Amino acid sequence: MTWTALLALSAVSYALKASGPVLAGGRRLGPQVRQTLDLVAVPLLAALILVQTVGDGHRLVLDARGPALAVAAILVWRRAPFLVVVLAAAGTAALLRAVA
Amino acid sequence: MDAAIAKPPRSAVTGAVGIGVAVGVYGISFGVLAVASGLSPAQACVMSMLVFTGASQFAFVGVLAGGGGALAAMGPAVMLAVRNAAYGLSLTSILPARLRDRALAAHLVIDETTAMARAQADPGAARRAFLATGMSVWVFWNAGTLAGALLGGGIGDPKTLGLDAMFPAAFLALLAPQLRRPGAPVAAVTAVIIALALVPIAPAGVPIIAALAGVVPGVLTAKGVRG
Numbered sequence: 157m158t159w160t161a162l163l164a165l166s167a168v169s170y171a172l173k174a175s176g177p178v179l180a181g182g183r184r185l186g187p188q189v190r191q192t193l194d195l196v197a198v199p200l201l202a203a204l205i206l207v208q209t210v211g212d213g214h215r216l217v218l219d220a221r222g223p224a225l226a227v228a229a230i231l232v233w234r235r236a237p238f239l240v241v242v243l244a245a246a247g248t249a250a251l252l253r254a255v256a
Numbered sequence: 257m258d259a260a261i262a263k264p265p266r267s268a269v270t271g272a273v274g275i276g277v278a279v280g281v282y283g284i285s286f287g288v289l290a291v292a293s294g295l296s297p298a299q300a301c302v303m304s305m306l307v308f309t310g311a312s313q314f315a316f317v318g319v320l321a322g323g324g325g326a327l328a329a330m331g332p333a334v335m336l337a338v339r340n341a342a343y344g345l346s347l348t349s350i351l352p353a354r355l356r357d358r359a360l361a362a363h364l365v366i367d368e369t370t371a372m373a374r375a376q377a378d379p380g381a382a383r384r385a386f387l388a389t390g391m392s393v394w395v396f397w398n399a400g401t402l403a404g405a406l407l408g409g410g411i412g413d414p415k416t417l418g419l420d421a422m423f424p425a426a427f428l429a430l431l432a433p434q435l436r437r438p439g440a441p442v443a444a445v446t447a448v449i450i451a452l453a454l455v456p457i458a459p460a461g462v463p464i465i466a467a468l469a470g471v472v473p474g475v476l477t478a479k480g481v482r483g
Contacts, residue, residue: 158326168334169306173366174365175344180345194437198374198444198447198470201371202443202470213460216456242425246421246425253415
């Protein structure tokens with residue numbers, strides 16, 4: 157049963173990823189469509205950041221992830237390297253949880 | 257193509273390896289959780305190779321760990337994977353043209369690769385960033401899963417190490433350069449409001465998909481700016 161579900165999930169997951177690129181094929185997209193598609197990742201990422209920062213199942217919580225994201229935001233603004241941003245966020249959360 | 261977007265904050269390869277390492281560490285915790293929820297190490301590894309979309313995988317083993325059946329675990333996992341369809345569509349123009357290459361590359365369409373590709377200034381750099389990130393993340397994610405599945409409960413709670421805070425930080429670093437696109441700030445703010453409103457009531461994954469509606473005010477403001 158678990159193997160069946162697992163392979164079914166693999167198939168669905170791949171079908172979702174491939175639907176756009178394979179169906180659209182090499183077709184040229186109009187500038188209007190392209191501009192809209194260029195923007196698609198922005199709201200998805202913004203929502204992902206929110207859910208991963210304050211989401212806890214169905215609850216909204218403010219925990220160590222909040223200050224960690226604030227530290228990350230300052231570092232992004234100061235144009236720190238990517239790895240520094242990510243590690244500083246983990247370090248901030250770990251530190252806050254250690255003292256809490 | 258898009259002069260409004262500044263230079264990427266780092267080279268594609270450094271970025272790809274950086275995010276790969278972060279994903280690898282998280283892959284370890286996925287392997288640990290998967291085995292703890294009752295999957296065999298082989299099942300955990302096959303899942304990471306074939307499903308290859310972290311949020312869905314965590315949701316799947318989360319339901320199993322909570323006592324749900326494999327069928328019940330499918331629902332939230334599929335909902336969380338729906339956003340990859342939107343990512344795939346947005347990446348269509350930068351993916352390889354040949355159908356076979358395109359079909360292979362499509363497997364790499366996930367949060368990290370989309371964000372990394374979208375943060376680049378031109379289509380060539382975007383394609384390189386997409387492929388480099390995709391391969392790096394795939395290798396690290398699977399290596400991490402294997403290590404975690406074999407380690408089992410030997411590793412502590414990933415939260416103690418702050419690993420759960422790595423992802424919002426990584427996505428913020430990748431979102432930031434994109435906010436210079438016309439309409440992007442409006443799209444992002446709308447998305448955050450939608451997600452905030454839906455987290456308490458909607459099933460996992462739905463708030464993120466619904467936030468896609470933020471594209472509409474985004475496109476409208478971009479039009480308004482141009483007159």
